[in-house]
Amino acid sequence: MEANNSKEDSILDALELLKGRRSIRKYKSSPVESEKLEKCLEAAQWAPSASNKQPWEFLIVTDEGKRKKLAKLHPYGKFVAESPVVFIPLTNSTIHAKYHQSDTALATLQFMIQAHSLNLGTCWAGVIGTDFEHKIKKLLKIPEHLQVLALVAVGYADETRSSERKPLTSLVHKESYGLK
Template identity: 50%
Template sequence: MEDEKITKCLEAAQWAPSASNRQPWHFIVVRDERTRKKLSDMHPYGRFMRESPVVIVVLGDPKKHPKYYLYDPSIATQNLLLAAHAQGLGTCWMGVINTPFEEDMKRLLNVPERMRIVCCISMGYPDETSTSDRRELAEIVSYEKL
């Protein structure tokens, strides 16, 4: 996958809003096949990581913002997914924080004790078009009061 496309995705993440503009995030770009396979083996729902050419591991840093270190990287991740989609790339968000394997992943990637792994994002060119669904607006939106 082209470096320029990955950079565009990372720039979209970089420009996400963050509380007090503390930007409590870091992104590890993993291309190495063995590392992707190890990540995939650790994650019970993470098979995409061995199949896709790039995995971006999203970290949150409580030292940069003790309250929003999880929200802000999540917002940045959504920006990243949208930038990927706009460039014709497919992605999958795989949750990591508070799982039994978060510590194993941290060790594998040299992540310091204080930081958290929010999620892993697999990225690649999709070889299929998938469908999905969402709850109806009428069910999830209220006006003026609930």
């Protein structure tokens, strides 16, 4: 009985963590502790991937000049100029042609959830397939065979945000599509 209860408790904690994360677009200038950053990177490293191919690499940018240049290149990611860290997940289609993007997206989400658990804010700004991806690659000397999935701002939040979700009843089907 007791063992069941403690299991339920840990399930609830995960849900609270997941529901409590918000995309943060305003950051304090306080730096991110290297131990915290390391934990977030480890969380990304341990994401599941198709055939455990791990078709990802990670680039960390803290240099202010580079962050400002990245912000100029990304029309919807201006906040990376202010976040003290930018986490850049790189995806390698030569390692897994079919699933490289979804695998690297999972690693990125794991990074973001770990960051949230450490009281750090993040915001994903999509890059892959955009007409400015090649400019980001050039700026950061990223080799041809890698694609830039996103710029992920990381830092201490200087805002509180809310968000909405579609109701589960409109999303979930049972046994066959259309059956509620």
